Each structure stands twice: as C-alpha cells, then as structure tokens.
Amino acid sequence: MRLEAITWERLTDTLADRLADLEPQDGSSWPRAAFDGAPASRPGDLARQVGEALRLRGRPSLVVGTEGFLRPASVRLEYGHEDVEAYYSGWFDTGALWREVFGPLEAGGTGRVLPDLWDPHADRATRTPYVQLPPGAVLLLHGPLLLGHWFPFDLTVHIRLSPGALRRRTPETEHWTLPAFDRYETETGPTTAADVVVRADDPRHPAWNG
Template sequence: MQVRPLTPQRLVAEIVDHLDAWTGTWCRMAIDGAPAAGTAEFADDLVDPLRERGREAVRVSTRDYLRPASLRLEHGHRDPDSFYTGWFDLDGLRREVLDPLADGGSGLVLPALWDPAADRSPRRERIRLPERGVVLVDGPLLLGAGLPFDRTVHLELPEAALQRLTPDEQQWTLPAYRRYAAEVDPRLLAGTVVRTDRPGRPAVIDALS
C-alpha cells in the first residue's frame, strides 16, 4: 500500500485542483464515508476554495435525503440491514440533484428532499447552479449504487478507528459499514481514497498494493 501523508490544507487544495480540471458543464462530486470520518466537514472545506476558482458550489447531504420514517424504520430504529439498504432515498438524490446536472440538464438542484425530524418535505427552493459549478454530496454508502458522480472521494476509517470514533448512539450502524466494505469495497471505486484515522493528519492512498 502506498500512503502519502498531507496537511489538511494541501488535501483540500489537491481535491480542488481535480475538480477545477473538470471540463463538463457541471461537476457532481461525492464525498463518501461514515459520519465519523468527517465527510460533511470535508465537503464544507471545499466550498470557499472552489468559489475562489470561479466555481460556484452547492452542498447536499444524504441526511437531507432520507426516506420517510414509515419506510426507513419499518424494521425498527436500529436495524443495520435497513440502514444499509433502505434509509437513503438514492432515487430522489439522482432525480433532484444528479440528473439535473447531467449534460443537457436544467442545472436546478434541490438541496434537501426530506426533513427527518418533522418527517415531511422541508419545502426548500431549488438552486440554479451556474455553469462550471460543483455540487458536493456527502454521506455514507454512496458508491456502488450506480449514481452518476463525476468525481469521488472516499474517506476511510480502519475498523478500530471507526468503532472508536463512532458515537455510542450510532454504534448500531457499524455492521452496515462492515457490509459496505466487504460487498462494495469503496476503496476500489473512489477516484481518491483518504485515510482519516489521525485527526489533522490525513493521508491519500495512492495504491492499495
């Protein structure tokens, strides 16, 4: 395995360079990983540097694309298999975020589809992403589902670190991440894989063998 340590600032700059090299009308970026890996924070860190390059950025999180509680919690509040297969509305994410940014799309992005606390639509307005814009989608279990992303990053936590950093109330999700690693192996699908088990000291995995 070839691992290349970077500062957080250099990692952000490297990913922004990759995004800025995209020549399509829009760029659809996935930041995949468990919440404990810091996917939301990393996606947020990309916004201002992209705008400094003249690329508008819109943030979307899968936590705002959950399915209704009647479907999501059909097998209980802490069923890891349901979490793996049925919590996230990936069809909605494709329809409302990714397909509108395909070639010839409308450019209109819905930043949130469902409010899990109220268990209803948040009634958010669509955002028109200008040309050269980037949508940054963060969340778990994003790879291997056939979603049309143009750039992908997987933030990896080794098993021991994932268990240590996951809050007690979310420990029940760990079997889903083990299944994801075994069945999908996001390291093989992501354009960039970053180890995040050492806070403030990320490392890019340039080769797995």
C-alpha cells in the same frame, strides 16, 4: 495501497484544483464529486472546505448532504430503529437523489437542483427552494455508502477509518450501524472503487493516495 501524509489544507486545495479543471466525461456541464464516508469520518466537513476553496477560485459549487434525502420515518424505521439491512439499503432516498440532483445535471439538463428534500427531525418535507446551478458549477455530494448506487460521479473521494477507529469515533448509540460499513467494505470495496482515498484514523494527521 500506498498512502502519503498530507494536511487537510493541502488536501482541500489539491481537490479544489482538480475539480476546477475537471471536465465531465458524459457531456454534462456540471462536474459531480462524491465525498464518501461513515458519519464518524465527517465527509461533509471536507466537502464544505472544498466548496469554499472553489469559491475562492471563482468556481461556484453546491454542497448537498444525503441526510437531507432520508426517507420518511414510517418507511425508514419500518423494521425498528436499529435494523442494519434497512440502514444499508433503505434509509436514503436514492430515487429522489437521481430525480432532484443528478437528473438536472445530466447532459442537456436544466441545472435546477433541490439541495434537500426531507427533514428527519421534524419528519416532513423541508420546502427548501430549488437552486439554479450555472454551467461549470460543481456538485459536492457527501454522505455514507455513496459508491454503490451507480451515481454518475466525475470524482470520488472516500474517507477511510479502520474498524477500530470507526468504532471509537462512532457514538455508542450508533454502534448498531457498524455492520453496515463492514458489508459496504465487502460488497463495494470503496478503498479500491474511489479515485481518492483519505485515511483519517488520526484526524490531525490524514494520509491519502490520489
């Protein structure tokens, strides 16, 4: 894969321009974008920057993080605090994401989206109010392991870290999650599945293809 050097500012503007012009292929009124990457790659930062760039273009958007859709601790940690299989396939409530985020944005949907569902620190429902997205508003969903769930994204961005960079930039207390990302590379192949790939081994000098 050939990657070209780019600044974060130019990348943000390029993605915002693309999303501002994007028409969903399934008849939905709301374009949906994924910002996929391990926590160490900080996909939420890019999602929020793109959301701000869309705002400056007069295009509303909603940034949603999958950390707001974690399962309750009793389910998430049933097999311990460092179970790789649970992290890979059971930590995030994909059913709730389908029901509360993607379902309302289907063709003919209401556009009424729940930005988050569960507070993992308090281990209780957030009670966050629903947000009514007008037609044309863009969903910017960020989090890890996003591309293996058949979510109906119209644009997918994968922020890639090499295994060495991922290990260096992941806190030691979270190194137990690293095998999940090795498995994700093998089973999902995000660098080939994504529409846009951003290499961020050196966070000051990203490179991309797209």
